[in-house]
Amino acid sequence: MKNNNKESKQNRIIITDGKNGLPYSKGLMASSIMATGIVPSKSYKVAQMIQDRLRAERTFSVTTKELRDITAEALKKEIGEEYAGKYLKWQALSQIDKPLILLVGGGTGVGKSTIATEIAHRLGVTRIVQTDALREVMRAVFSYELMPTLYYSSFEAWKGLRTPIAGDDPVITGFKEQVSTIAVGVRAVIERAIRESLDIVVEGVHLVPGFIEPFEFKDAFVLQIIIKVDDAQQHKNHFYVRDPGFASHRPFKRYLENFDNIRKIGAYIESLAIKKDNPAINSYSLDATYSSILEIIYNTVFNKEKTLTGLDS
Numbered sequence: 376m377k378n379n380n381k382e383s384k385q386n387r388i389i390i391t392d393g394k395n396g397l398p399y400s401k402g403l404m405a406s407s408i409m410a411t412g413i414v415p416s417k418s419y420k421v422a423q424m425i426q427d428r429l430r431a432e433r434t435f436s437v438t439t440k441e442l443r444d445i446t447a448e449a450l451k452k453e454i455g456e457e458y459a460g461k462y463l464k465w466q467a468l469s470q471i472d473k474p475l476i477l478l479v480g481g482g483t484g485v486g487k488s489t490i491a492t493e494i495a496h497r498l499g500v501t502r503i504v505q506t507d508a509l510r511e512v513m514r515a516v517f518s519y520e521l522m523p524t525l526y527y528s529s530f531e532a533w534k535g536l537r538t539p540i541a542g543d544d545p546v547i548t549g550f551k552e553q554v555s556t557i558a559v560g561v562r563a564v565i566e567r568a569i570r571e572s573l574d575i576v577v578e579g580v581h582l583v584p585g586f587i588e589p590f591e592f593k594d595a596f597v598l599q600i601i602i603k604v605d606d607a608q609q610h611k612n613h614f615y616v617r618d619p620g621f622a623s624h625r626p627f628k629r630y631l632e633n634f635d636n637i638r639k640i641g642a643y644i645e646s647l648a649i650k651k652d653n654p655a656i657n658s659y660s661l662d663a664t665y666s667s668i669l670e671i672i673y674n675t676v677f678n679k680e681k682t683l684t685g686l687d688s
Contacts, residue, residue, distance in 0.1 A: 386430055386435065387399075387435065388426065388429050388430070388434070388435050388436075388437065389435060389436050389437070390437055390438070390439060390442055391436055391437070391438060392438060392439050396436070399425075399426060399429070399437075399442075401419065401422040401423055401426060402422075403499075404421075404422040404425060404446070405418040405419045405421075405422040406418075406496065406497060406498075406499050407446075407462075407465070407466070407499065408421055408422065408446070408450070408462065409496075409497035410462075410465050410497055410498050410499070410669065411450075411458050411461040411462050411465060411669070411673075412458070412461070412665070412666040412669045412670060412673075413450075413454060413458055414662060417453070417454065420453070421446070421449050421450060421453055421454070424449055424453065425442075425445055425446060425449055428445070428449070429445075443463065443466050446462060447459045447460075447462055447463050450462055461673060464673070464677055465673065468673075468676055468677060471676075472572070473572075473594060473595055473596055474568055474569060474572050474573055474574050474575070474595045474596070475498070475500070475574045475595070475596045475598075475672070475676070476565055476568055476569075476574070476575050476576075476577070476592070476595050476596065476597045476598070477491075477494065477495075477498075477500075477575075477576045477577070477598050477600065477672065478561075478577050478578075478582045478587070478589075478597065478598065478599040478600070479491040479494070479576065479577070479578040479579075479582065479600055479602060480578070480579065480580065480581070480582030480583060480584075480599065480600070480601050480602070480644060481580065481601050481602035481603055481641065481644060482580060482603070482604075482610075482637055482638070482640055482641025482642075482644060483528075483529060483530060483580055483630070483637045483640070483641075484604075484610060484613045484614050484630060484637060485602045485603060485604045485610065485613065485641065485658055486602060486604075486613060486658050486661070486664075487578045487579065487580070487602050488505070488578060489661070490578075490602055490658065490661070490664055490665070490668070491503060491576050491578035493661070493665055494576060494665060494668055494669070495576040497665065497669065498574070498576075498669075498672075499574075500574045500575065500576050502568075502573060502574070502575040502576070503575070503576045503577075503578065504564050504575060504576070504577045504578075505577075505578055505579050506557055506560075506561060506577065506578070506579025506580065506581040506582060507579055507580075509557055509560040509561065509564070509579075509581075510525055510553075510557055510581070512560070513525055513556065513557065513560055514526060519535075522556055523535030523536075523537065524536065524549055524552045524553040524556065525553060525556060525557075527549070527553075528629075528633075529550055529553060529554075529580045529581065529640060530546070530550070530633045530636040530637045530640055531549075531633065531636075532549035532550050532552065532553040533545040533546050533548065533549030533550070534549070535549060535552075535553075536548060536549050536552065544639070546636045546639055546640065547639065547640070547643050550640050550643070553581065554581045554583050554586050555586065557579075557581040558581070558586045558587055561577060561581070561582065561587055562587060564577060565577070565587075565592060565595070565597065566592075568595070569592060569594050569595045580640070580644075582599065583643075583644050583647060584599060584601065584644070584647040584648050584650070584651040584653040585647050585650070585651055587599070596675070596676050598671070598672055598675055598676075599653055599654075600653075600654050600655075600656060600668055600671060601644060601645060601648040601653055601654065601655040601656070602655075602656055602658050602664070603641060603644075603645050603655050603656070603657055603658065604641075604657065604658055604659075605657055607638060609659070610637075610638070610641075611631075611634060614627055614630045614631070615627075654671050656668065
């Protein structure tokens with residue numbers, strides 16, 4: 376057993392820059408590769424190939440730049456030149472001293488949480504904030520008498536309206552009032568992330584285009600993406616999947632009873648996305664959705680910074 380441990384230490388690959396070094400990690404390497412949109416299985420395969428090559432060549436110390444070039448070469452060979460180029464540009468962008476803040480919005484039940492979690496994983500982002508959690512915190516601070524719409528789900532916020540405006544849809548009016556309140560908390564989360572230079576993903580139904588404007592935040596890349604499901608039946612099926620014991624569960628029954636309101640709010644969010652020229656992605660295939668979002672992030676950040684960084688030279 377001791378000999379095996381000794382051999383393992385001898386074969387350990389160290390990524391070094393000057394005096395400091397860290398062991399090579401297939402998991403971390405695969406995550407950095409996944410940021411280009413490559414599926415996890417292929418990303419882990421390339422990460423394993425890189426490790427095998429370094430060990431075969433008895434290269435147990437490698438600089439960050441050398442490892443980046445080796446990875447790009449492996450990607451070019453196994454996946455294609457396009458992804459090798461994306462990987463190199465992602466690596467260059469990671470050196471830019473601005474945090475990435477991704478806002479993932481959309482109606483109830485479209486898959487925001489699943490998508491936000493996977494995108495965060497692929498980007499190596501460890502902090503995910505849910506607007507429903509912010510709503511719970513704000514409920515602990517503000518009484519029902521002061522902020523009644525906070526005490527209902529987004530599709531039932533109309534029940535907390537004191538004086539609905541004549542002629543307006545109460546479902547949308549209640550939702551807008553709730554969103555306006557929670558936007559204060561979202562803005563505080565973004566501002567703190569900027570101060571601490573932290574990458575974060577925020578997800579929730581309350582991330583509605585126009586209530587928070589990404590261009591307000593100059594010291595971060597703030598991107599807003601809306602998830603939608605155009606087909607009503609497929610949208611309804613999402614609730615069956617998220618609640619396997621749906622027949623006897625109250626949450627599932629509440630979703631069904633309020634499904635028309637849920638669809639109405641989703642349509643409202645999507646209409647504002649169109650008005651604000653905000654990306655809205657139809658979530659039919661998760662892999663395709665992940666790839667589309669990563670492409671949007673990549674193009675947005677790269678296009679904003681390429682002139683300053685010389686990435687296009």
